[in-house]
Amino acid sequence: MPAAAILHWAARSHSGSRKPRNDDSFIAFASGVQGAEILPRQGLHSLASQDLVFAVSDGMGGGNAGDLASAIILQQMCEIIPQTFKVAAAGLFPDCLSHLGEALRSVHEHINVAAAARKECCGMAATLALAWFTPENLYLANAGDSRIYLSRDGLLTLLTRDHTSAFGQWQRGEISEIEFRHHPRRSALYEVVGGGHSGVCPYFAAIRYHPGDRFLICSDGLIDGLWERHIANALAQCPDLPSHTTESLLARAIDNCGIDDTTLIVVTVTAPQAHGT
Numbered sequence: 088m089p090a091a092a093i094l095h096w097a098a099r100s101h102s103g104s105r106k107p108r109n110d111d112s113f114i115a116f117a118s119g120v121q122g123a124e125i126l127p128r129q130g131l132h133s134l135a136s137q138d139l140v141f142a143v144s145d146g147m148g149g150g151n152a153g154d155l156a157s158a159i160i161l162q163q164m165c166e167i168i169p170q171t172f173k174v175a176a177a178g179l180f181p182d183c184l185s186h187l188g189e190a191l192r193s194v195h196e197h198i199n200v201a202a203a204a205r206k207e208c209c210g211m212a213a214t215l216a217l218a219w220f221t222p223e224n225l226y227l228a229n230a231g232d233s234r235i236y237l238s239r240d241g242l243l244t245l246l247t248r249d250h251t252s253a254f255g256q257w258q259r260g261e262i263s264e265i266e267f268r269h270h271p272r273r274s275a276l277y278e279v280v281g282g283g284h285s286g287v288c289p290y291f292a293a294i295r296y297h298p299g300d301r302f303l304i305c306s307d308g309l310i311d312g313l314w315e316r317h318i319a320n321a322l323a324q325c326p327d328l329p330s331h332t333t334e335s336l337l338a339r340a341i342d343n344c345g346i347d348d349t350t351l352i353v354v355t356v357t358a359p360q361a362h363g364t
Contacts, residue, residue, distance in 0.1 A: 090359045091222045092298060094139050097129040097333040100350040101341060103308060110146040110153030111306050111350035114161040115139070118169040118219075125165070129330050133359065139220045140168055141352045143233050145306040147279070148202075148211030156198055156213040160280050163194040164217060183219065183226045184291050191215070191228060191280065191289050198281030212282030215289070216247055216304050218354065225296045230278045230289040234310065237294075238301040238322030243315065248290045250278035264315060274307070298358040301325045303336075308349035312340030322353070329353035 102109035115126040119137035126132065132139055142164060146157030167190040171183065202208045214231025227235055229247035232254070237244045248254065251274065257267035267273060280287055296302075301322040317339065325332040333353045340349050 091133055091135040092296070093131055093133050093357045093359055094220060094354055095131045095327055095329055095357065096126075096141060096352055096354045097328075097330040098141075098350075098352040099128070099333050099337045101308075101337060101345075101348065103345065103347045103349065108154055109348050110157060111143065111308065111348040112146065112154070112157035112161050113141075113143045113304075113350050113352055114165060115141050115352065116165050118172065120172045122169045123165045129333075134220060134222045138168075138222075140164070140217065141220075141304055141354055142215065142217035143304050143306050143350050143352060144216075144280075145214040145231065145233055145308070145348065145350070146211070147213065147282075148208060152202070152208040152211030153213075155201075155208060156211040156281055159198055159201065160194050160213050160215055163197060164190060164215075167193065168219065183221065183224075184293060187217075187219070187226060187228045187291060188289070191230070191287060195280050195284075195287040199283055202281060202283065210283050212279040214276070214306070215280055216306075218302060218304055220296070220354075223295070224293050225302075226291070226293050228289050228291050230280050230287060231276050232274065232307045232310075234303075234305055234307075236303040236305075236318060236322065238303075238319065238325070239297070239299070241319075241323040243319035243322065246292060246294070250276050250290075252277070296356050298356050300356045301329070302354040302356075303351060304354070305351040306348060308344075308347035309336065309340045309351050311347055312342070312344035312349070325353065325355060327355050327357050329355050
């Protein structure tokens with residue numbers, strides 16, 4: 088079996104210009120037999136004995152409900168995802184995508200219950216873009232319009248789907264990127280976690296990753312200030328240590344727009360030989 092890859096990451100978040108409170112949340116954690124280990128906003132970690140999970144959530148709702156919803160979803164995922172190690176320790180073989188689906192249904196119900204218990208939180212909801220790296224695969228989930236991109240060999244691929252009708256039109260080639268950006272219903276989400284809806288139908292996928300891959304996980308605030316070509320160029324030139332790329336993407340997005348909360352995590356994959364392991 089090949090040696091486990093090394094992941095480097097850097098995360099940043101900035102509150103939008105229209106309000107002091109940041110409704111975005113992000114998390115990085117290692118998942119293993121002992122549960123979840125919260126990681127700092129930048130660092131490096133091997134996948135030899137622990138999975139690594141990175142996620143961004145954009146909260147919505149009145150009062151303090153937005154930041155509460157995004158915080159709840161990430162905390163719940165932090166508690167639920169490590170349960171796969173307990174299943175494996177019992178001699179079973181957990182299906183990571185099924186586990187993600189069950190986790191999101193549980194979190195969806197949890198947010199709705201919390202919203203119903205407090206008048207000021209009525210209708211609170213959040214998006215999610217989550218990347219779960221195991222030694223073999225990347226498992227991803229998204230609901231809403233937070234995104235995950237892959238840059239491989241200089242080519243940019245959007246791995247997630249915005250849950251809006253305008254996004255579908257853009258992806259089918261019915262409208263251009265600029266038309267999508269100015270579409271009056273670009274932010275009209277039909278899937279979110281919570282929001283009082285009876286159920287949630289996120290998008291799930293599994294892919295193989297390779298040394299040299301670069302990933303971007305972000306809220307829609309980053310997309311508001313960056314064209315696809317800006318993201319493609321930045322990730323294609325991203326070194327193994329992604330902190331400078333993260334800072335430059337954030338700064339450019341804020342300079343170009345900066346109205347909404349803006350959050351991103353850049354993750355790079357390197358072979359263990361590059362670190363003498």
